Amino acid sequence: MAACFSCDAHASEAGLLAYDIVGDAVPAALGGLLGDPERGREIVLDRRSGNCLICHALPAIDQHFQGELGPALAGVGERLSTGQIRLRLIDQSRINATTIMPPYYRVDALSHVAPEYIGQTALQAQQIEDVVAYLSTLSSSP
Numbered sequence: 001m002a003a004c005f006s007c008d009a010h011a012s013e014a015g016l017l018a019y020d021i022v023g024d025a026v027p028a029a030l031g032g033l034l035g036d037p038e039r040g041r042e043i044v045l046d047r048r049s050g051n052c053l054i055c056h057a058l059p060a061i062d063q064h065f066q067g068e069l070g071p072a073l074a075g076v077g078e079r080l081s082t083g084q085i086r087l088r089l090i091d092q093s094r095i096n097a098t099t100i101m102p103p104y105y106r107v108d109a110l111s112h113v114a115p116e117y118i119g120q121t122a123l124q125a126q127q128i129e130d131v132v133a134y135l136s137t138l139s140s141s142p
């Protein structure tokens with residue numbers, strides 16, 4: 001039977017840090033962790049962890065097969081606040097219920113999860129903060 005992680009009790013059992021959503025943002029860093037933009041860049045470019053490039057294009061990066069399913073991430077640091085970026089990574093479906101972007105910090109209601117990954121988030125809290133720190137540096141000029 002699939003475990004339910006949607007209520008607070010089960011979320012903390014799965015080791016998820018609590019966060020508060022204010023408007024369309026999560027203003028406070030997960031667990032108060034400090035993000036490292038360099039590590040965040042590696043996560044975004046890594047085809048095995050974030051796999052963001054399957055859907056997004058990044059500015060000034062020599063990577064083939066950048067995706068077009070999501071908006072290009074150039075200038076995202078100017079368009080969105082860090083809190084807005086954080087919520088979009090944690091769980092884009094809070095903003096758009098029919099989004100195809102996977103939630104990176106949620107363990108409930110995921111489909112097609114291999115048994116060994118049940119109860120794990122796609123990215124850890126530190127990795128979310130690293131990616132938030134990196135994306136915040138992206139301005140529209142390359």
Ligand code: HEC
Pocket residue numbers: 044050051052053054055056069070071076079080085088089092095096098099100101102104131135
């Ligand atoms: C399966 C495709 C897919 C993947 C993988 C994906 N995204 Fe997205 N992303 C989208 C789509 C589509 C949107 C547009 C918003 C929506 O769907 O509601 C989006 C929106 C965003 C936004 C908001 C952009 C804006 O201008 O409003 C950010 C930031 C973002 N994604 C970052 C990421 C990062 C970082 C990763 C990797 C950790 C990632 N995405 C992985 C599809 C994807």
